[in-house]
Amino acid sequence: MKSRVAFSNLLQRRIALAHQHVRRRVIGLPAVWRGMLWVALSGLAFSCLNTIVRKITLSLAPFESQFLRYLFGVVAMLPLLWQQGLRAYRPVKLSGQLWRGAVHTLGLMLWFTALPHIGLADMTAIGFTGPIFIMVGAAWFLGEKMRGDRWLAALFGFAGVLVVVAPKFTAQGGWYALLMLASSPVFAASFLLTKTLTRYEKPGVIVLWQAISVTALSLPLGLLHWTAPTAWQWFGFAVAGVLGSLGHYCLTRGFRVADISATQSLRFLDLIWASLMGWLVFSDVPSQTTLLGALVILSSTVWIARREHRR
Numbered sequence: 001m002k003s004r005v006a007f008s009n010l011l012q013r014r015i016a017l018a019h020q021h022v023r024r025r026v027i028g029l030p031a032v033w034r035g036m037l038w039v040a041l042s043g044l045a046f047s048c049l050n051t052i053v054r055k056i057t058l059s060l061a062p063f064e065s066q067f068l069r070y071l072f073g074v075v076a077m078l079p080l081l082w083q084q085g086l087r088a089y090r091p092v093k094l095s096g097q098l099w100r101g102a103v104h105t106l107g108l109m110l111w112f113t114a115l116p117h118i119g120l121a122d123m124t125a126i127g128f129t130g131p132i133f134i135m136v137g138a139a140w141f142l143g144e145k146m147r148g149d150r151w152l153a154a155l156f157g158f159a160g161v162l163v164v165v166a167p168k169f170t171a172q173g174g175w176y177a178l179l180m181l182a183s184s185p186v187f188a189a190s191f192l193l194t195k196t197l198t199r200y201e202k203p204g205v206i207v208l209w210q211a212i213s214v215t216a217l218s219l220p221l222g223l224l225h226w227t228a229p230t231a232w233q234w235f236g237f238a239v240a241g242v243l244g245s246l247g248h249y250c251l252t253r254g255f256r257v258a259d260i261s262a263t264q265s266l267r268f269l270d271l272i273w274a275s276l277m278g279w280l281v282f283s284d285v286p287s288q289t290t291l292l293g294a295l296v297i298l299s300s301t302v303w304i305a306r307r308e309h310r311r
Helices: 002-027 031-057 062-084 094-117 120-127 130-141 148-165 175-197 203-224 231-257 260-282 288-310
Strands: none
Touching (some): 031 094, 031 231, 062 094, 062 203, 120 175, 120 260, 130 148, 130 175, 175 231
């Protein structure tokens, strides 16, 4: 019995030391690398989230799914709210939070409508037009310096997206692909608003108020075609709520420590996660063009990461 306790204590100490070591290594990274790491983690969380939500929307109305996904995002934040108190999550400017929520809701309406009709890899690839809109917006509205290598990495990654999308754009998805494409500049505007909010709001505050505002604005749409979810669907929304809050938190942290334009090339990694999830859950085998596009995207990501590290 004593040997088991001793072993358990030793294991806990080693885990704590390993955690401290990793934390020191991460904190020691350049700010732009930490921002890129946060964005990469957010992409993985969102890919898992998209898989769950797409599975649910195959049998549930899109706007109802949109409402419940963000409702459970609020629920996922309640333990932190209970622990830290309402004061910790009081926004500096409520109007900024509500504007961001309204813009994000508009993008979600387009996205959820198209979601059940498009494969995960293709959906993610179409969404990769977003970084182009974000980079342009960051240069025009936020005054960020757009160096040539950042543009080159974004355009190179976008070329990889076209390799994936072009053969399928007219073959399947129809006008739903256009709806998905239309959501990209709207989400780009939402992310630019997020970057602006990080100048005076904490990441947790931004995540919570996005969930609250989107939930409130999505409720009327969800009630139009309401059907009772199954037990498994309720569970799926609960998991999606946690993943969504985690993903938005990581994304907000990334935007806070680095230029938003410097982190956008990391979003192209989402195609790899989406292809893997589509294969595991929906038996969608990635085509040769998807794999080739993923290789192009990965190359652009590694290249810009090395360039940013040298600065």
